[in-house]
């Protein structure tokens with residue numbers, strides 16, 4: 001059997017050859033692999049076969065092999081995937097190891113809920129602070145994160161190398177705050193403001209999240225299913 005070092009060498013070669021050429025369809029699926037592999041690592045697992053991963057993730061084994069081969073899959077007959085190695089490579093590819101800094105703008109219900117989770121830390125993103133217009137919130141700490149006044153946002157971003165602004169403000173304020181972020185050098189916006197936020201510049205990347213739309217999709221599916229169901233006796 002080939003040694004682990006040799007296998008790692010093959011992986012690295014394929015990975016670097018393919019770096020930058022991973023299709024956007026695969027990129028979209030990688031966060032899910034990252035999440036499952038992270039859970040496996042936390043459970044103390046070291047290896048997993050594509051068949052096991054397939055059962056766990058409810059994706060076909062061939063899809064898994066195809067996805068992971070795209071950037072140099074590490075799956076080997078009789079060995080399976082080295083979970084930590086794969087997790088590290090996917091982390092690198094996704095930018096999790098870049099050490100991005102984030103601020104949350106809007107310390108209302110949604111902002112607080114995001115601050116309460118481990119979502120950021122688990123993905124290598126550091127939450128530096130929250131910003132709000134409400135003087136009653138300013139100076140407080142929410143789950144350990146300090147709340148600052150919105151007027152101090154540009155200066156804070158410039159001084160602290162902020163990469164990501166998380167918007168949990170009402171939609172009317174989202175565009176102005178995005179412009180402020182852009183002028184302060186922030187290049188990523190994670191927008192929960194329930195509107196289609198347009199990026200002020202091609203340099204800035206905006207990810208619009210619509211939690212309400214997702215709930216509506218679920219409601220629609222439930223409604224469609226209940227119509228199909230035969231009436232119960």
Ligand code: ATP
Nearest residue numbers: 106107108109110111132133134150168169170173
């Ligand atoms: P949500 O559940 O969406 O957080 P909410 O009822 O807590 O709703 P919103 O009216 O959506 O409150 O506002 C969210 C937060 O954004 C509030 O804490 C509010 O003070 C803050 N906010 C509103 N406008 C601005 C602004 N221009 N700059 C910074 N913070 C703002």
